[in-house]
Amino acid sequence: MQRQARPFAQVLIPSPLKEPLTYAVPPSMHERLEIGMRVQVPLGKRKVTGVIVDFIAETTLGKIREILAPLDEQPILDRSLLQLAHWASRYYLAPFGEVLSAVLPPTLRAEARRVVLPQPGEFVLSAKLAKEILAEIRGKKGRMTVKSLARKFPGRSVYRALDRLAALGAVKIVEQPARQQSRTHGEPLLDGPSKSADWSKPTPTREQKEAIEFVRERLNGGGFETILLYGVTGSGKTEVYLRAVEETRNLGKRSLILVPEISLTPQLLDRLEARFPGRVGVLHSGLTRSDHWSQWWRIAAGFADVVVGARSAIFAPVLDVGLIVVDEEHDPSYKQDEGLRYHARDLAIVRAKLAGCVALLGSATPSIESFENCRQGRYRLLELTKRVEERSLPRVEMVDLRSDRDSQLEIRSAKPIRLFSYRLSEALKENYGRGRQSLLFLNRRGFANFLQCYLCGFVFRCSHCSVTLTYHLKRPQLFCHHCGFRQLVRDTCPACGNSSLKGIGVGTQQIEEELSRLIPQARVGRMDRDSIQGKGSPERLFRKWEKGEIDIMVGTQMITKGHDIAKVTLVGVLLADQSLNIPDFRAAERTFQLLTQVAGRAGRGEEPGEVIVQTYAPEHYTFQYVASHDYRGFFAAELDSRRALAYPPFARLAHLKIEGPKAAEIENRARQLGELLREEQKANPGRWGKIEILGPAPAPIQKLRGRYRWQILLKGKKGGSLLELAARAADLFPDSRHSRLHIDVDPYNML
Ligand code: ADP
Ligand code: ZN
Numbered sequence: 001m002q003r004q005a006r007p008f009a010q011v012l013i014p015s016p017l018k019e020p021l022t023y024a025v026p027p028s029m030h031e032r033l034e035i036g037m038r039v040q041v042p043l044g045k046r047k048v049t050g051v052i053v054d055f056i057a058e059t060t061l062g063k064i065r066e067i068l069a070p071l072d073e074q075p076i077l078d079r080s081l082l083q084l085a086h087w088a089s090r091y092y093l094a095p096f097g098e099v100l101s102a103v104l105p106p107t108l109r110a111e112a113r114r115v116v117l118p119q120p121g122e123f124v125l126s127a128k129l130a131k132e133i134l135a136e137i138r139g140k141k142g143r144m145t146v147k148s149l150a151r152k153f154p155g156r157s158v159y160r161a162l163d164r165l166a167a168l169g170a171v172k173i174v175e176q177p178a179r180q181q182s183r184t185h186g187e188p189l190l191d192g193p194s195k196s197a198d199w200s201k202p203t204p205t206r207e208q209k210e211a212i213e214f215v216r217e218r219l220n221g222g223g224f225e226t227i228l229l230y231g232v233t234g235s236g237k238t239e240v241y242l243r244a245v246e247e248t249r250n251l252g253k254r255s256l257i258l259v260p261e262i263s264l265t266p267q268l269l270d271r272l273e274a275r276f277p278g279r280v281g282v283l284h285s286g287l288t289r290s291d292h293w294s295q296w297w298r299i300a301a302g303f304a305d306v307v308v309g310a311r312s313a314i315f316a317p318v319l320d321v322g323l324i325v326v327d328e329e330h331d332p333s334y335k336q337d338e339g340l341r342y343h344a345r346d347l348a349i350v351r352a353k354l355a356g357c358v359a360l361l362g363s364a365t366p367s368i369e370s371f372e373n374c375r376q377g378r379y380r381l382l383e384l385t386k387r388v389e390e391r392s393l394p395r396v397e398m399v400d401l402r403s404d405r406d407s408q409l410e411i412r413s414a415k416p417i418r419l420f421s422y423r424l425s426e427a428l429k430e431n432y433g434r435g436r437q438s439l440l441f442l443n444r445r446g447f448a449n450f451l452q453c454y455l456c457g458f459v460f461r462c463s464h465c466s467v468t469l470t471y472h473l474k475r476p477q478l479f480c481h482h483c484g485f486r487q488l489v490r491d492t493c494p495a496c497g498n499s500s501l502k503g504i505g506v507g508t509q510q511i512e513e514e515l516s517r518l519i520p521q522a523r524v525g526r527m528d529r530d531s532i533q534g535k536g537s538p539e540r541l542f543r544k545w546e547k548g549e550i551d552i553m554v555g556t557q558m559i560t561k562g563h564d565i566a567k568v569t570l571v572g573v574l575l576a577d578q579s580l581n582i583p584d585f586r587a588a589e590r591t592f593q594l595l596t597q598v599a600g601r602a603g604r605g606e607e608p609g610e611v612i613v614q615t616y617a618p619e620h621y622t623f624q625y626v627a628s629h630d631y632r633g634f635f636a637a638e639l640d641s642r643r644a645l646a647y648p649p650f651a652r653l654a655h656l657k658i659e660g661p662k663a664a665e666i667e668n669r670a671r672q673l674g675e676l677l678r679e680e681q682k683a684n685p686g687r688w689g690k691i692e693i694l695g696p697a698p699a700p701i702q703k704l705r706g707r708y709r710w711q712i713l714l715k716g717k718k719g720g721s722l723l724e725l726a727a728r729a730a731d732l733f734p735d736s737r738h739s740r741l742h743i744d745v746d747p748y749n750m751l
Contacts (some may be wrong), residue, residue, distance in 0.1 A: 006055035009033065009067060011041050013050040014104055017097035020053050024064045028163065033067070036075025036082060038108070040068040040159060047159075049109040051100060053082055069159040071114070071175075076300045077103065077317060080354040085315070087350055093727050093743050094340050102340050103315040107293040108175075114146040116162065116171050123170040129153065129161045134170060146173065175297075201275070202388075204243070208236050211382045212243045215360065218380075219247050219323065224353045228329070228374050229362040231384030232629070233600020234391060237362045238268060240384075241325045242275055244360060245306050249276070253322025253357070255306045258313060258344055260331035261558070266539050268327075269308065276306055283309035283316050311336060311344040314351065322357045324348045329361035329370055330593055335748040343746055345370075364600060364631075365593040368642065371635055372649045387604075394571070394602040394609030396627040398618040399423050419514050424572050424612045431570040432519050432551055436607065438570040440515075440554045441598045442508055442528075443578045443591075451478060453493035455500040460487070464706045472507065511554045511574065519552075527555035560598040569609050571602040576615040580622065584750060585647045588622045592634050595626045646692075648746070652719045654726040655747035656712040657699065660739035663708045669739050670696035670710035676732045677712070677725065688725050691716040700751045711750070 007030075010020040023041050025033060033039065033052060041050050042065050049071065085103050089096040118137045125131045136152060137144050150158045165171045204212055211229060218225055231237045245255040259268060272280045281304030283295055299307050300317040307316050311334055326334070326345045334344040345361065352359035361370060361379070374381040387393065399421045420428070431438050450468040452459045460469045462480035469478035469487065478487040492499050508528050515524050525541055544550050546565060553559060553568075579591045595613065603609020615623060625634035643650050658670045674696040681688045692715040699709035712729075716722035726743050733741040 008056045010054040011050035014101040015097045016095045018095045024066045036077040038071035084351045207384045215244045226359045226379040228379045233364045234387040235384035236388045248322040249305045255323040257308045257325040259327045260333045279305040281307040283313040314344040314347045326361045330363045330367040341744045369649045396611040399614045436569045437567045438552045440572045458495035522551040525550035525553045569607045571611045573613040576613045577617045654714040655744040657742040659707045659709045666708040
């Protein structure tokens with residue numbers, strides 16, 4: 001009834017449009033349309049899919065076009081999700097339509113997926129076209145896509161006719177994935193938990209019980225609150241999440257769990273499936289298109305009580321969300337660095353606030369920002385200080401590579417480079433001898449193995465990006481990790497002509513080879529971006545490890561997360577200081593997190609664990625706090641340094657990146673933008689006077705994928721005025737064919 005008075009709808013189209021467009025609602029649709037439903041609308045000469053975000057009573061616009069057809073019978077995006085999208089668009093300075101693209105996956109926009117099914121019964125049809133359409137479908141295969149019908153009756157109002165047929169009940173319009181559907185609506189994706197493990201419900205420890213009680217009361221009380229569960233590695237945080245999910249379900253609501261990289265956490269999925277059989281939804285980018293599509297629908301239709309997903313699942317269409325969990329909340333993979341540059345943990349808190357529910361963040365190494373929020377009383381802190389079943393934290397030992405002469409990476413020596421200190425070699429042999437598993441972590445952040453001439457110093461670089469090419473031993477080949485450029489390895493140096501090339505740095509392959517010399521009988525597994533590509537899922541490898549079929553697992557960042565293998569008793573860290581050397585104010589924080597997490601993989605079973613960290617800088621405060629398992633100590637030291645340098649959480653940042661194919665033009669435009677911003681600042685000292693404008697300067701990686709890059713960093717104490725100035729930059733910088741401006745609010749990667 002109310003809608004009668006609102007003859008216009010605001011329709012948002014997933015495209016870089018800043019605002020929704022206004023369309024007229026045909027009288028036949030007044031009763032049926034609601035906010036959050038998809039509709040088909042004309043746009044220029046095309047017909048596109050959009051979402052109704054509002055109804056309005058009047059408009060000053062002249063020529064208004066009509067909505068062609070409703071695409072849903074129920075809203076598929078609820079109000080709080082639309083509000084979240086709107087919030088994200090304002091905060092991240094992104095067009096509202098672009099945010100909708102993140103919320104509504106492409107598989108839900110295509111017309112080819114809509115199928116018309118005739119329904120049994122006789123229908124009195126007055127319109128000629130409706131009769132013809134019905135006869136056509138009934139005559140043919142008994143089903144036709146909307147698109148093929150539109151093609152069959154060109155120039156006629158097929159959509160209007162279909163809408164009438166659907167209203168009469170003569171046809172049903174359903175959505176199907178383009179290719180043969182592997183699973184249908186409502187069917188779970190998981191094949192049930194792994195049989196090899198015991199997934200029964202453990203009795204909570206005293207600390208777990210307290211945390212569970214608190215969360216339970218909070219859930220029952222209703223309303224928004226952010227809780228940070230700071231629990232050491234192996235303290236059983238997952239159990240707290242699971243109980244919270246259970247309670248949420250008892251309250252008739254649904255839960256959303258975000259994890260850093262879902263393909264790497266089969267154990268969590270196993271546990272969820274065991275507790276909530278058939279009621280788990282999964283969303284991540286690794287799913288096939290049709291699986292993604294059917295999962296999305298299961299979730300939107302309310303078939304899943306708990307939804308697990310990586311970063312983008314923050315936009316999952318969970319109805320009645322009562323709990324949002326962010327596991328490993330400190331993890332950098334929650335930050336999206338391209339397109340819509342958002343932070344999923346931060347959006348989780350906003351979504352919880354909009355939905356009026358609980359956000360539960362968990363980590364053994366909370367981000368400095370989150371822990372500071374607890375200290376300031378904005379978040380509630382819950383702690384798990386002990387590992388379950390009285391297991392002790394592993395003993396962490398530093399090995400100073402400078403004094404371990406044997407293991408120096410000697411460029412000129414003819415013998416193979418030694419990667420393991422004497423201490424680590426012996427520990428590996430001993431652990432293998434005792435039939436236990438070991439894990440070797442290669443810290444490769446900001447580090448690449450490259451090929452260098454040891455006589456003239458020549459290094460192979462990518463001709464498109466200004467970074468060193470990575471040297472792959474097995475192929476052998478040189479590879480650019482930014483743009484994918486490949487080059488075969490030659491025997492002689494292109495600069496001086498001598499046969500004096502030598503691989504510098506280390507890759508996981510090299511470690512694998514060295515291990516086979518050290519312990520020839522050991523079964524070695526390798527897990528990094530390269531090794532899991534093509535070889536199927538990391539899940540298979542992971543299962544082998546779980547079953548004890550791998551003695552030593554070698555890997556990069558991937559192996560530091562979430563795994564829980566009882567028999568791993570030794571963890572070795574190679575090149576621990578690499579991640580300290582990147583130009584980023586979070587370098588120490590990331591290093592602390594990485595090392596603490598990987599150390600936490602040791603000794604999770606009955607046997608205590610041991611960690612050996614090889615470094616050239618054992619005196620660095622980060623390593624000291626890793627060794628003493630002292631998060632609070634690290635936090636205090638790090639917070640002091642952030643305060644002194646005015647970095648987050650004491651300031652907010654907006655990173656302006658200017659890029660394009662021509663070096664001179666990019667430099668000019670960056671300088672020009674810098675000047676314009678400074679003029680703006682002078683003209684508005686009250687508003688922007690306190691904002692620091694750093695740069696313009698060339699980016700640390702000056703050239704990437706053939707594009708030159710410059711940057712300006714805005715730093716300010718107040719978020720509001722900072723965003724305003726960043727938005728002003730966008731106005732001052734009209735994109736041209738040869739230069740683009742990207743704005744990254746709360747940046748994580750400034751290379
Ligand atoms: P975290 O995420 O805090 O590192 P997990 O949640 O992975 O730790 O738990 C570590 C291990 O302890 C898992 O194998 C889990 O099944 C087990 N566990 C959790 N809670 C208990 C408990 N109360 N009693 C016994 N084992 C438990
Ligand atoms: Zn490149």
